[in-house]
Amino acid sequence: MKENRFLWLLLFAVLLTAWAGQEVLRLELSSYRVVQTTNEKGEKAEAFLPAVSAAPGEVLEWRLRAANLSKKVLHDVSLVIPIPKGTRYLPGSAAELHLDDEIKVRPEFSFDGGATFAYPPLFKKVIVEENGIKKEKRQEVKPEEYTHARWLLPALAPGQIVNVRLRTVVR
């Protein structure tokens, strides 16, 4: 009886969890170690290996799959992939997302922890001291300082799935 009660409680908990979840937008992040290979013909190619581990200098590719599980259109969908600590963004690796022939979503970047985003080049204000006088200067942010990348989709239809990706280099 105790076992039965436990199973019922477990089932209830599972159902409750499922009900409470009501997942609308599912995000699946995966990572791959990008390895350059050369075949017998001397042609270069890339191999994608599980990124269980990686050495400094190696390239990791982060792939984000977003699926609208609801039956309603989601608007202003912002997909964000952080540049994880211990890595730096590989310039040019965040590809433009083509929702259809007309809508192309360029990636935006943040250098302030995801608080603000803009299309590159990014600029920041820095205080510099020249001849004893502090001045505020506008300085371009290097891609290695990027902290997040974002794709801002105007809408995601019910059942629609999109994939975005970028690469980082292990510091």
Next chain:
Amino acid sequence: MKRTTLSKALVLALLFVMGLVLAAGTPAGTEIRNQASASYTDSAGQPQTTTSNEVVTMVQPVYDFTITPNGTEAAPGQTKTGLQGAPVYFNYTVTNNGNTPDTINLTAPQGSSDDFDFDSVKIYLDTNCNGTIDPGEAEVSSVDLNADESACVIVEAVIPAGEADGHKGHANLSGTSAGDSTLTDNDNWAEAVVTSKAVLDAAKSANPSGEVAPGDTIDYSIQGSNKGGSAAGAITGVATVDGTAKDGILISDEIPAGTTYVLGSASGSAGGGTTSVIYMVNGSWTATEPGTASDVTKVGLLIEGTGAFFPQGAQYQLNFQVTVNAGTAANTAIENTATVEFDADGDGNGGGTGEEVDSNTTSNPVAAVYEVANGPQDDPDSDGTGFTSTYTDPSGNTWNYSETTDTTDPRDDDAETITDDVYGGDTVFFPFTLENNGNTPDSYDLSLNIVDPDTTDGADPSTWTCQVMASDGTTPISGSIGPINPGDSFDYVVKCSIPADYEETGGSDAAHIEVTATSEGDPNVSNKVTGIVTDVQSGYGVDAADHGNSNDNDPSNDNPPAQSADPGDTVTVPFDVTNTGHNPDTYDLTTDLPTGWGGTVYPDSDCDGQMDDPAPAPVADTGLLNEGETACFVLVVDVPDDESPVDLDGNPGTTDDNVKITATSNADPSVTDTISTDVEVNAVSDLDFSPDRNGTVTSPGTIVYTHTVTNNGNEDASVTFSQSGSTHPTWTYQISTDGGNTWTDVGSASAITLAPGASQDVQVRVIVPDGEPIGAIDTNQISANATYTNAPADSASVTDTTTVVGGDLRVEKKGETCADASCTNVTSADASEAKPGEYIHYTVTASNIGTADLKKVIVSDPLPGHTDFVSVSASTSVSGAQVLFSTDGTTWSTSAPTSLSAGQAVFVALDSDSNGTIDDSDLLPPGESITLEFTVQVQ
């Protein structure tokens, strides 16, 4: 001279750059964790966020090391002069550039493209990096280095005795990584040149020899001696001091980048000549120390003399101090090399072989310093400067704050207090700013702690849901933030959702939201800031009231006025509901009514206090009401038909109120408002007495009529009887209320009590005396008179009409109403009521009540108005006789008619001799009867 100085600077710069470029990288074993997130607007227009799974990648070990200075055997990286039979010393730096600890195995092979092999070549670890082999510094064959760590190594090479001046010998310091044996560094050749002339060496030490922090002082000491075979001489014009060319030996040392000379710290001495400390200011030497320390770019020891004045064995020493500049980035290598210039060959010039000697290079890495300031918005150091007192949240609400500054380290008592009113159900935001005040990029864990300043007041802010978000207020921050570069700041907010039913005012603050930023580089470094909510007012409120009186802050007029109704009536109670809370809310509408009563709430869309026409759909709640919004409703109360009188005090709002309406907040069910009123039920009198009866009687004769008295009032009725209208005083009318067992005069009958809805049959007996003429008619009205406790008296009457007939034939007609044609379901036993579609079944009985036969007995009955013929049948009690039917009274048939038109009658006659005709021979004997059954349907 200038070229030489520049090339040294380039070397130093190169080393500096190498130090940065070859940084070890992310330490092996570090977990690279990543989690994507998304925000979107759902179909309800509400902003939502979600996160992905977390992906973890482990950083692998990478081995890498260098030995410097580099040099090939053809182009050695360093050259030293030495006497035959004496040792020379080559200084090296071994650096682990990998991301994991490693052991570098060292060997020192001799050259093959030189003039001689050294007698011995040994490798020593220069523990204190002072360029000399000190007592206790052991010979080694390997060095153990952590990631990014360097070691000073000295190769001691002994020149064989008897080697001629100018001969050269080569040695190499070769290294192999123990972690990755394929990694080697074999190009570090050095050269020793045999000389019998003066040899001045230079050994430089730095104290401390290892890591330094910004603000630390480094003591530099350069010392050497003439280890050559003859006295060292002066270089003509070795330095121009204060505009005057000086002859002698010069030991000079550049102030390293990232440091500042310490005024008054330079001193020097020498075992020959005249010494003076000189300073390079604005590119020129001066013997006068400047007033501004940062003006000194180089310190020198000038040993003035003429000719070969610095004897064998004579020593010199130059000491000075520098301070590591504030803000110097971590891992910066503060490297320094001194140079000695002298004349060895007596030509009065420097630049010859062995006449310019570089010391070993000291290297002090700048340690990482971790400091963090975590404070109110735009004022991380909480000194009040720059504080921004407003924040606009994602919903567009602008919050205002006051700041509590704290300029006493550790500055943990700074706070930001919301100055706006805060309500239960609100989502509040605390904007904070964090600044990296260290000298190295750092990441920070933000720990959130909700403190209840008063744990005894029953309100517990730990029920709040708080989360650290990016400064936009919508992007959640998972894990630590950063890395943040030194001097950079990071804005973030803490978002707290207060439960809808939360309320705490007065006394201590409602909640302190503490955020502690802890350095990941040094977990002992942290700084706390506090967000304060002083009071939380109830976010939900409701006011239900009589129509037109809600939200007027006057509870005395909330209850609707009392009303009264008869049983079966409906009563409308208009009322209004106002959201008096801060947040939008929906309120359930429930009623509490007497058992059996119906209550339905309808929206009153035009808010006129009347039921709308057509009636809208009933509602169970108010729908969503915004702050201050009022909705109007009408409660329709159905009083049951049989409801007893209800007598209340007529004052709504008292305990006997029987109609209550409650509005209950959906968001906070503890927020309710109930209004109540009296709906009284009138005492109603209603007595029914029926049917009227007609009958025939002989004289003398008796006839009994049955009537039914019914109490349709809602109280017990006490019923007595009376009669009036009879014109035949000799006729006697009696009444029985017990089914005919006992008879009394109509007016003398005992009162009967009828409960509400109860009925009772009573019999009225008419006794006609002998001698009344045939055709005499008496119409008598029998009245039932009811009295009630509260309701007014009521009465009802029936009329009995009695006709004296001749002979002895008595005709009685009864009726009953049925739901079906076969009359199996009787709806009215006396046919006093009938609904359209129902059937009335009549039974007419003609009886011979005399003592002689009656001839040619014919019974007729017309089709009643507003009815349709259904069927007719007849029978007789006379044995052997038959009944015949007719629709005109002259033509007879044994078959009953199947239809009758309006106004037409059916005739039934006794054919006692069964000859098919009706005539005087057809006899109805005494006591026998003929019966007609006639069924019609009500139109």
